[in-house]
Amino acid sequence: MNLEVQRGTLLADQAHGWGQLVHAASGVGRVQTTTAHWVLPAARALWVPPHERPQLHCVTALSLRTLYFAPHALPDLPVRCTVLTLSPLLKDLVLATAGRAPLEDGPHQEGRLLSVLRDELSAAPREPLALPMPRGSAARRLANRILGEPGARRSIDEWCKGCGASRRTLERRFREETGTSLGEWLRQARLQHAVVGLTEGRSVTQVAEEVGYSSASAFVQAFRLAYGTTPGRWVSPMLARGAEPR
Secondary structure, eight states: EEEEOOOTTTOOOOOOEEEEEEEESOOOOOOOOOOOOEEEEEEEEEEEEETTTOOOSSSSEEEEEEEEEEGGOOOOOOSSSSEEEEOOHHHHHHHHHHTTTTTTSSSSSHHHHHHHHHHHHHHHHHEOEEEOOOOOOHHHHHHHHHHOTTTOOOHHHHTTTTOOOOSHHHHHHHHHSSSSOOHHHHHHHHHHHHHHHHHTTOOOOHHHHHHOOSHHHHHHHHHHHHHHSSSHHHHHGGGGTOOOOO
16 A cells, blocks of 8 residues: 555554554654554554554654555564564565555465565564553553653653652552553653654754753763664664755
8 A cells, every 4th residue: 555644644553454564655653552652764664463453643744655464474573563674675675565455475476575575574673662551540641641741851750740649659550561660661752752853854952852851962872772873873764865963
């Protein structure tokens, strides 16, 4: 499927039990399920297994290319949504096959193409862009508050105030329900929001300020620890003019 989508559009799941690979040729989106949030940046792709029912919010205008896989012809990928980096070959394969009927094994060209696609997808690097969501009402309320204002410079006590549980209880629930501490979850939420800003073309200095870091250098260090590279190097494949953010 090839789809041009306006900024602000909310797309519900249309796979109806098929696996799908959603490639953002341009633009940036946010993907949400009941268990986690992801960012879908340009030049990346989101793998959605058959049982997941995601919603895609178009942060900017999006140019989407979607492949559908029959349940018995799935690539060797995780059983939850995963953001992948596309190699030049894999990107060309996605662009060449988007819009076809769901891909299935067979003796002809489509079967051979599917075999190559599955091999390339299985080897594609996975991006650490998942933000697990807590299940309990108080912890969920706090998570949504943070996601609504990821750059607010508040202490943990200030974030927890008015959420219906004590800081100690909320910290325990975040660790139990997301597998990470509240402080680490807050850092991940800020960096996920930073990916959106970088993809939209804002400078490292601007994005660092937007997500609550005291300096660009502190932001770059946190970004490198989370994603293994600097913000400029991470986002440079997405930039149409080939220029790296300052």
